[in-house]
Amino acid sequence: MSDKVVVQTKPFAITLDVGSSLLNKTGTWRTERPVYLDRLPPCNHACPAGENIQAWLGYAEEGDYEAAWRKIMDDNPLPATMGRVCYHACEGACNRTQLDQAVGINSVERFLGDQALRYGWQMDAGEPTGKKAMIVGAGPAGLSCAYHLRRYGHDVTIFDSSPKAGGMIRYGIPKYRMPREKLNAEIERIQAMGVKIELNTRVDDIQAIRERNGFDSVFIAIGAQSAKHIEIESDESIPMLDAVQVLRNSEIEEPTGLRGRVVVYGGGNTAIDVGRTAIRLGAIEVTVIVLESRAKMPAHEFEVKEALEEGVRIVDLRAVRKIEGNTLTLERMVDSADQWPQPSGQFETFEADVMVQALGQNVETGLLDGIPGVVVEGGIVQVDHCMMTGTDGFFAGGDMVPSQRTVTTSIGHGKKAARSMDSWLRKEKCLPVEKHELASFDKLNTWYYSDAPRTIRPMLDVVRRQSGFAEVVGNLDEGNAQYEARRCMSCGNCFECDNCYGVCPDNSVTKLGPGKRFEFKYDYCKGCAICATECPCGAIKMVPEDI
Amino acid sequence: MTQLPESQQKVKFYQTGTLTVGNRLLDEEHRNVQATMDRSNSLDSGHRACQGCGEALGARFAIDAAIRATGNQLIAANATGCLEVFTTPYPETAWSIPWIHSLFGNAAAVASGIAAAMKAKGREEVRVIAQGGDGGTTDIGFGCLSGTFDRNDDVLYICYNNQAYMNTGVQRSSATPGAARTATTMPVGAEPGNAFNTGKSVPLIAMAHNIPYVATASVHDLHDLEMKVTKAMGVHGARYIEVFVPCPLGWGSKPGDTVKIARMAVESGMYPLFEAADGELTGVTKIRRRIPVDDYLKQQRRFAHVFKPNNAHQLEQLRAIAAHNIKRFDLLARDGEEL
Amino acid sequence: MLKQIEGSHAVAEAVGLCRPQVISAYPITPQTHIVEDLGTMVKAGKIENCEFLLVESEFGALSACIGSSAAGARSYTATASQGMLFMMEAVYNASGMSLPIVMTVGNRAIGAPINIWNDWGDSMSARDAGWIQLFVEDNQQAVDVHIQAFKLAEELCLPVMVCMDGFILTHSYSQVDMPEQGQVDQFLPPFEPRQVLDPAAPLSMGAMVGPEAFTEVRFLAHHKQREALDLIPRHAAEFQSIMGRDSGGLIKEFDCAGAETVIVTMGSVIGTMKEVLAGMREEGHSIGALTIRSFRPFPSEALIEALKDAKRIIVFEKCLAVGMGGIVSMNVRMALQDFPLHVHSVIGGLGGRPITRKNLRRLFEKGLNDQLQETHFHDIDMEIVNRELEREKEQRQSGSIAENILHDVGVVAAAKTI
Known part of the structure; x- marks a missing residue:
């Protein structure tokens, strides 16, 4: 137009x-x-080692296992070990427990730790700083502190009186729970970073060694190795052993004295460990006598369950009052809602060939005598929020300081002490780490997390069938570890x-x-x-x- | 179990069946449109819908999905109503697609005309959507809608159902549920709110036209909604999708709860999700985690009166409606049924 | 090509020659034959690339055209009477949206009382709807004006109603010179929409416009209609150059120049009038006639030019603004307000009342003798009316208590004497 x-x-x-x-x-x-x-996910919040669990699960979800492992290694140098011996408070805190079941964090951690050992993944030490640190005790706290200090670039030497490193992981946790080749390999990996470990070296005078070697600072983590004893009226008709010694002898292949009808007195994890060790060493009958009720005994439920499955008997609400002619006299105790069990005045007898006391341990604080500024209260060394004792540059951690006395707590102490020590060595102020607000369950909209498809469920069930420590059940593999990781809800992030x-x-x-x-x-x-x-x-x- | 392909492993997802917008263990082409960085945003920012408007959300969901399904060969006709008013007040339009608003009651006929024009011009690859609220669909636009169905014109009609005339200030429509308070069904008298045993189900009426595809969808279940829109665009002829879109203003609910309330409507059985082809019911979306009807009602002030002691019979009736839906559409999963 | 053909069929053929792309159809008397024929033609392939939509209502019919026209297709529908009213919302909408739809109106009275016969009540109900309204006098005009209507609509972006008297034209057989396809193609180019719904260039049509711009929108609509006053004669001239026929335009004069009395009307009634007027002129009366072909836009200037020298104007119209009077005459009076002319308004042919040579002759004579009232009802039976008025009067008096009481006290009577 x-x-x-x-x-x-x-x-x-x-x-x-x-x-x-x-x-x-x-x-x-x-x-x-x-x-x-x-927001702070509850797993991270609950982890005594301060692991960023959610972050490493995130990598595992993507199948990037090495990145996941390295994320764990930011906080914990012993994933293969902790994947076995940690009591995984994380899983107890996991928001997923309010939906179905916790994410099998511990299993995934074990898988990642084992992957690292299989493929020889290694961590590097930091740029040398020229500073020297002395650590007493090659247990989890000492190893953790040493590892982190090396990552900061400091020169580290650990002293330990035992013939091998590992502390209570080695000498207090039986082999069936913690295969030694995994522990050894993880310790060797720390050594490969340049951490020196002086074994069979009992430190009696810290200050002297410190001055002689020019150590700039000290971390002491000698644990709580001295068994607590209670006096029981006894005709000494049966041997009275202590749990620490029994487990240690078991490790160094010395006679444990466990034979015949074994009674273990105590309700904690150590008592259960002794009981299960006794079963393995061929005891005829193993009974754990517990003062508290089953429900209130301090040992973890899954460990008790496994012990029962293995044949350990548990007799609860009993106090051992007397030993006479291979016979224990037990007093029935009465459970009460919030009080310690009360004597009932009713007695019964029980025959045994050997009795092991597993009633907790004390710290041997003698080493600290004469160090000015170190405060010991109730047999426990006092430290500030930076794990430093009253003495400048003198840090302490692990079972010897106020704590839950778990391996995981010790790992956390080692990390915290290393961070504080690093600040101290660089003459900076040690500041507490700020924490985000908690990502509690009510912050989530769980509608969006659906059930796993049917084809994947059997693989996820493996995790839940698997007991906390039982190696016999086997580990996750690359396929199902990823799916388990994917059950994480990424709370708060x-x-x-x-x-x-x-x-x-x-x-x-x-x-x-x-x-x-x-x-x-x-x-x-x-x-x-x-x-x-x-x-x-x-x-x-x-x-x-x-x- | 074989390992997943590398490309899929890189996706951060939390379980394969996740219901989130993105994050699915799926090929790119099967991912939700709304998760893509280059999504079409057919209904863009700057529109004047109220805070938390379910219709604005539903419209973008549906049209974006249709755009992907048609390769951006799409024209939409819109009935008068909120969706029209809040998107195109002179001098601003929020639509990125070719779009026309004519009248309240003729969106279906206008769409039929567009489809006819495209056919006449040999451009049948261009697909046509008509859309409107429940008033423009179930009431005033019903004649034209039925005509489009009757002729089996190549039009997808999408009704964004917020269960009343919201644009004019919340008056009852034939999609308003029993007991609901509207400006014309106030909660007074012996039977407060909208009368029971009134209203109509246009999805079921659509089915009676034996058109190729009918579905109901909800703004809370994007996977389901996009699947249905995509399916609808995959067939020719007259199709009808009704999308459940809560209205914070009209329902007296919190703007932030729009998606949640839609979810509760479906999960309580008050709004059944189903599909039909050629007049026959072909599928239902099962209730995933059944919730009590009361929980759904309590989110909305329009139902507040049913919780007064005198009105217990109304609450019972609403519960009965949900129970009836659940039975009629078989909404509960059987043991072991995968959802 | 000359054909003896029914008006509806002729219109259908003309529309077909215009190559419509979408036709929507809903049956309403007296328009049915048009859409029936178009349907047959589409089905038989005589109109190519055309979609024929059988819609569910008149409202749907025009709405579908709104959609198809907006999508760039040449669109057509036809209606009448009640149908026009049923689609009225869409009528306003189509013009408001500037959509060049062509619609035939087979003019028919509006009920109640329901009546299928001819008057202009339907078209007049939409006189302010923004459409161009072209009235035709015979079926040749009907054919020609439809062809011109598409061109006009598309150039202006306005919808056009072609108004033809129901039955009188739609159902009558007459000789029509049907244009050839080549001629129509020469006159009417393919539709090039000013705005079109196309995914290649998206836009939003039909925005909500508030007080800030509504007046301007309306002014522009008015302005655009006024533009048609230039375009319509131009198209008529172009049409004539191709077809060799004088068709269309704004008005048509019949011996109007120099006449003292001029009859102004629209549509088919001019056919009968021409015969009557010819006789009266032979008798020496100075009387002529003029038809308004474009009622909207209203050709005021053309009317002034044609009528300014006349002394008496008699507007004959088949419509009534109840309570006011003649509608066409109102428009004519307004156009001629600056001239000292007497404009009589004659309402006739309502609901199909026959307009005969005889009664027209009587009417015109009354006009020449100044015996017409301001608003004159042609061929009305006042006996019936008066009888009914009397009856109502009685009923009213006995019916209203209040008024009866007032009567009793004399208030009403007193008031009436004032």
């Missing part, structure tokens, strides 16, 4: 060009704004599920791409809070606007 009279324009006002709504900044409507945050990006009615979330998370477009966000409600893991919160 050459003679077109009307100019071809769109009708005024009625027809609009696309993209024009972007001129309308609806962000001005907002009274609350959503913000992304990281964005895992890039795209929910906020998807559910925003105003399209005011920018997806930044893999690994980069998201950003809010506050120009348009009306503050409706759907994103916060629908965030599966509680990584968004609403904050009032200043109006």
Whole structure:
């Protein structure tokens, strides 16, 4: 049409060009704004070693096991070991317990630890600082501290009176729970980083050794090795052994004295360990006599269960009052709601050939005598929030300081002491680490975590069939470890599920791409809070606007 | 169990069946449209919907999915209503697709006309969607809608059902549930709120037209919704999808709870999700974690009166409706059934 | 090509020659034959690349055209009477959205009382709807104006109603010179929409416009209609150059120049009038006639030019603004307000009342003798009316208690004497 009279324009006002709504900044409507945050997942919160469990599970989910292992190694130098002996408070705290069952964190950790040993993954020491540290005790706290100090670049020497390193992991935890080749390999890996370990070297005068060798600082972690004893009226018709010695002798292949009908007196994990060791050493009958009720005994339930399966008998609410002619006199105790068990005045007898006391251990504090500033209260060494004793540059940790006395706690102490010591060596102030608010279950929107597909369930069940320490059941493999890791809900930390990006009615979330998370477009966000409600893991919160 | 391909392992997902928007262990082409970085955002920022508007969300979900399904060969006709008013007040439009609003009651007919034009012009690859709220669909637009179904015109009609005339200030429509408070069914008298045994199910009426595809969907289940839109765009002829879209303003609910309330409606049995082909029911989306009807109702002030002692019979009726839906559509999974 | 053909069929053929792409059809008397024929033609392949939609209502019919026109297809529908009213919301919408739809209106009275016969009540109900309204006098005009209507609609981006008297034209057989396809193609180029729904260039049509721009939108619509006043004669001239026929335009004069009395009307009634007027002129009366072919836009200037020298104007119209009077005459009076002319308004032919040579002659004579009232009802049976009025009067008096009481006390009577 050459003679077109009307100019071809769109009708005024009625027809609009696309993209024009972007001129309308609806962000001005907002009274609350959503913000992304990281909350502390309960597993991380519960871990005495301070592992960032969720982060390493995250790598494991992606199948990047080495990255996962290295993430563990940021906090814990003994994953293969801890994957076996840790009482995994993390799993007890796991939010998933309120949905179905905890993520098998311990199993995945063991798998990752074993992968590292299989493939010879190694950690590097830090750039040398020229500072020298002395550590007394090659147990978990000492090894952990040494490892971390090496990563900081300090020169480290550990002294230990035993013939082998490992402390109570080696001398207090039976082989069936902790295969020695795994422990040895993990200790060797620490040594390969340049940590020197002086074995069979009993330290009597710390200050002298420190001065002689020019150590700039000291970490002492000699544990609690001295068995507690209670006096029981006895005609000495049967031997009275202590648990620490029995387990130690078992490790160094000396006679344990366990034979015939063995009675173990005590309700903790050590008592159970002794009982199970006795079974393995061929005792005819093994009975653990516990003062408290089954429900209240301190040993972990899964360990008790395994002991029972192995043939250990447990007799609860009994106190041993007298030993006479191979016969124990037991007094029945009465459980009470919140008090210690009370004597009932009713007695019974029990025949035995040997009795082992497993009633806890004391710290041998003699080593610290004469060191000015070190405070010992109730047989326990006092330290500040940086694990430093009253003496400058003199740190302590593990079972000898106030603690839960678990291997994991000791690993954590070692790390914390190393960090504090590093600050101290660099003459910086030791600051407590700030923690995020807790990602409790109520912060989650669990709708979005679905059940695993049927094909995957059998592999996940393996984890739950597997007992805490039983090597016989076997480990996770590459396939199912990944699936188990994927059960993690990433509590409190964005895992890039795209929910906020998807559910925003105003399209005011920018997806930044893999690994980069998201950003809010506050120009348009009306503050409706759907994103916060629908965030599966509680990584968004609403904050009032200043109006 | 074989290992998953490397590309899929890199995806951060928390269980293979995850219901989140993204993060699925699926090929790119099967991922939710809303999870993609380059999604079309057919309904873009700057629109004037209320905070937490379910319809704005549902519309973007549906249209973006349709855009992907058609390779961006899409035209939409819109009925008068919230969706139209909040997206296209002069001088701003929030739509990125070719879009037309004509009248309240003629979206289906306008769409039929567009589809006819495309056919006449030999551009049948261009697909047509009509959309509107429940008022524009179940009431005033019902004649045109039925005509489009009757002629089996190549149109997908999407009704965003928020169960009342929201744009005019929350008046009852034929999609308003029993007992619900609206400005024309106030909670007064012996039977407060909307009367029971009234209203209609347009999805079931659509089925009675024997059209190729009918489905109900909810704004809370994006996987299901996108699947249905994609399926609908995969067939020709008249198709109908009703999307359940809570309205914070009209329902008296928290803006942040829009998706949650939609989820509760479905999980309580109050809003059944199903599909039908050629007049026959072909599938239902099973309830995953059944919740009491009361929990759903308690989120909304429009039902507040049913919890007064005098109105216990109304609560019972609402519970009975959910129970009836569950039975009628067989919404509960059988033992061992995978969800 | 000359054909003896029914009006509806002729219109269908003309529409077919315009190569419509979407036709929506809903049956309503007296338009049915048009869409029936078009349906047959589409089905038989005589109209290529055309979709024929059998819609569920008149509202759906025009709505579908709104969609198809917005999507860039040449779109057509036909309606009448109640159907027009049923689609009225879409009528306003189509023009508001600047969609060049062509719609035939087979003019028919509006009920109640229901009546299928001819008057212009339907078209007049949409006179302010923003559509161009072209009235035709015979079936040749009907054919020609439909062809011009598409061109006009598409150039202006406005919908056009072609108004033809129901039955009188739609159902009558007459000789029509049907244009050849080549001629129509020469006159009417393919539709090039000004705005189109296309994924290649997305836009949003049908925005909500508030007080800030609504007046401007309406002004522009008015302005665009006024543009048609130039375009319609230009198209008529172009049409004539191709077809060799004078068709269309704004008005048509019949011995109007120099006449003292001019009858102004629209549509088919001019056919009968021409015969009556010819006789009266032979008798020496100075009387002519003029038809308005474009009622919207209203051709005020053309009317002034044609009528300014006349002394008496008699507007004959088949429509009534109840409570006001003639509609066409109102428009004519407004156009001629600056001239000292007497404009009589004659309402006739309502609901299909026959307009005969005889009664027209009587009417015109009354006009020449200044015996017409301001609003004159042609061929009305006042006996029936008066009888009914009397009856109502009685009923009303006995019916209203309040008024009866007032009567009793004399208030009403007193008031009436004032």
